[in-house]
Amino acid sequence: MTPVATPFFFYLLAATMLIGGILVITCKNAVHSALALIVTLLAQANIYLMLYAPFVAGVQIILYAGGIMVLFLFVIMLVNIDRAMKERQFNSQWWVGIIAATALGGLFIAVYTKGKSIFPERIPSIAEGENTQRVATLLYGQYMFAFEIASLLLLVAIIGAVVMAKKRI
Amino acid sequence: MHDLIQYVQSYLDPNVKVTPGAAGNMFWAFVYIMLVFLGLSVAVIAMNWLERKILAHMQVRLGPMRVGPHGLLQPIADALKLLLKEDLIPAGADSFVFWFAPFIVVLAAFCVFVVVPFGPQHAITDMNIGILFMLGVSSLSVLGVVMAGWASNSHYPLIGALRSSAQMVSYEIAMGLAVISAILMTSLNATGTGTLSMIGIVEAQKAQGEWFIFKFFPLGLIAFFIFAVAMVAETNRAPFDLAEAESELTAGFHTEYSGFRWSLFFLGEYTAMIAVSSIAVTLWLGGWLRPFPNLLNSPTWDTLFSYVPGATFLFLAAICFYNVARMPKHPYFRIQTMGLGAFGAALALIGLILFIPVVSVRVQDIFWFTAKVAGFQYLYIWYRGTFPRYRFDQLMHLGWKVLLPLGLGVLILTAGVGLLQIKS
Numbered sequence: 114m115t116p117v118a119t120p121f122f123f124y125l126l127a128a129t130m131l132i133g134g135i136l137v138i139t140c141k142n143a144v145h146s147a148l149a150l151i152v153t154l155l156a157q158a159n160i161y162l163m164l165y166a167p168f169v170a171g172v173q174i175i176l177y178a179g180g181i182m183v184l185f186l187f188v189i190m191l192v193n194i195d196r197a198m199k200e201r202q203f204n205s206q207w208w209v210g211i212i213a214a215t216a217l218g219g220l221f222i223a224v225y226t227k228g229k230s231i232f233p234e235r236i237p238s239i240a241e242g243e244n245t246q247r248v249a250t251l252l253y254g255q256y257m258f259a260f261e262i263a264s265l266l267l268l269v270a271i272i273g274a275v276v277m278a279k280k281r282i
Numbered sequence: 283m284h285d286l287i288q289y290v291q292s293y294l295d296p297n298v299k300v301t302p303g304a305a306g307n308m309f310w311a312f313v314y315i316m317l318v319f320l321g322l323s324v325a326v327i328a329m330n331w332l333e334r335k336i337l338a339h340m341q342v343r344l345g346p347m348r349v350g351p352h353g354l355l356q357p358i359a360d361a362l363k364l365l366l367k368e369d370l371i372p373a374g375a376d377s378f379v380f381w382f383a384p385f386i387v388v389l390a391a392f393c394v395f396v397v398v399p400f401g402p403q404h405a406i407t408d409m410n411i412g413i414l415f416m417l418g419v420s421s422l423s424v425l426g427v428v429m430a431g432w433a434s435n436s437h438y439p440l441i442g443a444l445r446s447s448a449q450m451v452s453y454e455i456a457m458g459l460a461v462i463s464a465i466l467m468t469s470l471n472a473t474g475t476g477t478l479s480m481i482g483i484v485e486a487q488k489a490q491g492e493w494f495i496f497k498f499f500p501l502g503l504i505a506f507f508i509f510a511v512a513m514v515a516e517t518n519r520a521p522f523d524l525a526e527a528e529s530e531l532t533a534g535f536h537t538e539y540s541g542f543r544w545s546l547f548f549l550g551e552y553t554a555m556i557a558v559s560s561i562a563v564t565l566w567l568g569g570w571l572r573p574f575p576n577l578l579n580s581p582t583w584d585t586l587f588s589y590v591p592g593a594t595f596l597f598l599a600a601i602c603f604y605n606v607a608r609m610p611k612h613p614y615f616r617i618q619t620m621g622l623g624a625f626g627a628a629l630a631l632i633g634l635i636l637f638i639p640v641v642s643v644r645v646q647d648i649f650w651f652t653a654k655v656a657g658f659q660y661l662y663i664w665y666r667g668t669f670p671r672y673r674f675d676q677l678m679h680l681g682w683k684v685l686l687p688l689g690l691g692v693l694i695l696t697a698g699v700g701l702l703q704i705k706s
Contacts, residue, residue: 144432148379151425171414179421180451183428187447190432190440244410246475 123163129156141198143189151182168245301481303396303407314406318395326552330357333663340667351622352605367541372434375538379433384543386426387550393419394557399480401570401647412480413461416561417454420516423554424450427518427525427535430547434538442534445674446525449515452681457512459689460505463696464494464565467502470700484569491576495566498699504692506566508685510661513558515681517551519662521669522677559658560651567654570647588642591649595633602626 133153140146154177161170204210224231252260302310331346331354338345346353371377397412399405409415424447431443468486469476477483487493495506515522526534536547563569572587603626609619636642636649672680 142376144376144379148429167409167411168414171411171418174418175414175421179418179424180454183424183447183451186425186428186432187444190428190444245414245478 123160126156126159126163129153130160143192144186147182147185147189150185151178154178154182166244168248299403301399301403301405301408303405311406314404318398318406319392322392322395322553322556323549325556326549327357327361329552329555329659330360330548332659333666336660336663337667340664351609351618351625354622354625361545364541364545369541369543370538372436372538374435376433376435379429380538381543383426383430383433384539384546384550386429387423388546388553390419390423390426391550391553391557394554395560397480398557398560399484399564399569400651402481402485404570404648405481408479408481411478413465413478413483413561413565416480416557417458417461420554420557421450421454423550426550430539431535434535436538438531438533438537439535442525442531442537446518446535449518449522449524449677449681452678453512453515453685456508456681456685456689457516459686459693460509460512461561461565463501463505463689463693466693466696466700467494467497470703474704480564480569483564484571487568488571488575493566493568493571498696501692501696501699502566504688505696506562508689508692509562509566511680511685513562514662514665515677517554517558519551519555520666521671523671524674524677555659555662556655559655559662562658563651563654570651572646572650588639588646589637591642591646592633592636594649594653595629595636599626599630599633602629 130153133149133156136149137146137153140149154173158170158173158178161167161173302314334356335345335353346356349355349359371380394416396406397409397415399408427446427450428443431439431441431446434440465476465478465483467476467490468483471486471489477486490497494502496502514520518525524534525531526536531537536544539547568575572590574583578587602622606619606623606626609615609622636645
């Protein structure tokens, strides 16, 4: 079976992600921004698929595109878009933004030029058919403690949200 | 040229045991995609007619009777009417989002069928993350509903979309918990690893000799019940059709839609119903497996069960012929009588073809899967004819305070009983 992970698809998905990302920050209408973000997230899920990580791709679609973004839209839909669009857009964090962007760009350039010595030449070929099972063994075996801590943090966040939303418990 | 013929023939071999997607056979994958698309379209048309007929009979009415014999051509007449209607876009609407929303609903509903296993080799492809893919992609349809409601720039659609998104997001959780407890059951084998692949799940039921609905009675049954309730809420159907409660919201999120775009929502809704029903069939009702594969497993029973598909079609044909005899003898009904007779003859021909052993061996998987899904479609119509619509707070109460704790409890109990079974 010929692999579909060809450079063509990578460039297609990367271009979709970049255009989507740019649209997120340039659209004046908040709902359009959210929709562009969904496109970006879906393209990202496809890139995970290209990296032979189908489980991560599935979780990305369920959690981000199907769950979190629906809640985003849920809130944004109730905003009065007409008034929000007339407001002047402002950005008072130019300096922080420029520094962060330069640092990230520098990192990318460093990886691009010296990447061959940092990363292995080829990724070890892992059978795609066992991806989910391997993720499970790692999560519930080697990284059990970190996994449980993360779930505890999420539980704390849920309780916090309930406490803040409810006036009387 | 010779290569091409070999390519085509390679899959006609009855010994093929993989799906065309897994075999990397582009030609047959394409054929399967077309077949699934065609089958779904026919199923949606049939569902439209059946729903109106069955609801009518439940309410002691006749239902559509004018267009074609017993209204059989009514869905086609409806489709033509919808295509000829003007496609309106309201002046205040966000035209691009308004234009695009129905496509998302239809795409999400159809994409899911890439992994639906109609048989051990009758699926477009088999994925390692099959069930995850199905749940994920079908959850994207809520985006279409939300976009449609917002882009209409009108009050009723907005309220409908808000209700719909809240409902679908909260029932997804109960649904997910029920699905996880079924997936947990697939791991009760010698190696202790389960599977998310749709074909793998059915194979696990075959290997364990038990449909998961009967596994660890009543745990499997409760999980199935949770899924069966949540899937009605997921597809926005009665009694949970608050998103389009016509007594309060005219038509909910698609109030402003007309013509072709409205029919796309309709198509998406019915396809999604078939999609979630096929998840339920795959996870709990043994997918393509025939009834009692272990209890009645002698070759005699095999041949007997292989006659069922053909016999079903012959039975349908017999009903048609019976109604041909009952048709009024007035000349005005002559064309209708002939049409019904021709329909019956076509059904009888399909039935006879299904009796050929070579065909029935290849096709009976598809028949059993489709028959089980069709049972769910009847249930959907039955619910709509029986239950009064829920109030929104009752809906949320049911989702969060009844189904969610029940799902969690079933999951923990399933894990516990499974552990005990492995230990012993």
